[in-house]
């Protein structure tokens with residue numbers, strides 16, 4: 001147990017997980033991580049730690065957890081340690097069930113989570129202990145603290161800082177809570193320096209010769225924009241060895257690809273591809289955004305929501321095909337689409353004042369009706385995964401729910 005955390009509940013849970021791992025023998029460790037900066041940093045920290053402990057370690061980068069993906073990842077594997085990080089908090093039971101006890105599963109996630117009481121799974125999730133994973137602890141910090149308790153890995157503290165900044169944990173001016181413990185370690189080892197700019201802290205990372213926010217942006221570009229071209233591999237490599245010319249060149253290329261694709265799509269939408277309902281205007285990009293991952297549909301909706309061709313009294317919704325041929329994983333038997341919702345600024349104000357129901361209510365509701373999975377839900381921004389072919393039914397269902405809730409409000 002680390003001295004600054006004496007009697008800390010999260011550390012106690014980590015200690016228990018460590019004991020759970022140590023009680024079994026593994027040759028192979030499989031790290032399943034998310035594809036944004038936080039997920040990449042967490043993956044890199046775990047990769048470095050477990051390979052230095054002498055284990056055969058492999059990383060698998062995914063955008064979303066879906067039973068079909070988990071099945072594919074776990075098939076033909078036994079007696080391995082699977083670590084899921086920056087994702088899977090809510091679906092530990094599904095993963096444990098699919099695995100069927102062949103392997104040991106460890107979940108290190110800072111998102112909302114569910115505890116699972118099963119022999120083959122250990123869940124370390126601050127949200128289960130009342131610690132906000134959205135504010136005080138990123139997945140990279142969680143991975144760092146876990147690894148620090150297992151081996152001597154202080155040099156990865158700066159990756160935890162980059163991951164925390166990648167998830168905007170510095171939004172109040174600086175990173176807080178557990179994230180700050182990692183920052184402290186990085187400062188003590190001379191790896192990081194705080195620079196105060198106005199009312200905000202920035203973290204300069206010595207080995208990258210760059211600020212954490214800039215590095216995080218590069219990593220998210222490699223992992224999310226370059227998901228289907230496997231550029232997350234360059235991202236993991238950059239986390240461990242720094243950015244070489246090749247990685248930097250790729251970051252620039254990917255940014256250009258994104259801008260180009262976004263520009264073309266905006267032209268098409270202006271030319272009349274936007275469908276208008278009573279409460280939402282929507283469009284479907286199909287596979288036009290390939291090779292970019294499905295995270296970009298949210299970025300795109302966010303980009304256009306206040307443009308002049310958008311009706312500011314209606315929500316904006318975009319669908320993007322989830323390409324079922326995953327890099328390094330292969331074809332999965334599931335055809336899905338991601339849908340992202342955003343609110344133009346005037347509508348955003350109405351949602352925040354309570355005049356219009358929030359997406360945190362309407363989107364999960366409609367998603368459940370078409371048997372989809374809510375992905376991320378906030379009042380003015382939300383996303384879900386649904387089966388392909390159900391897009392029209394989903395929009396119709398969502399409109400009905402809105403109609404009902406607006407009637408209740410007397411609008």
Ligand SMILES: [Mn+2]
Nearest residue numbers: 038086139167
């Ligand atoms: Mn995260």
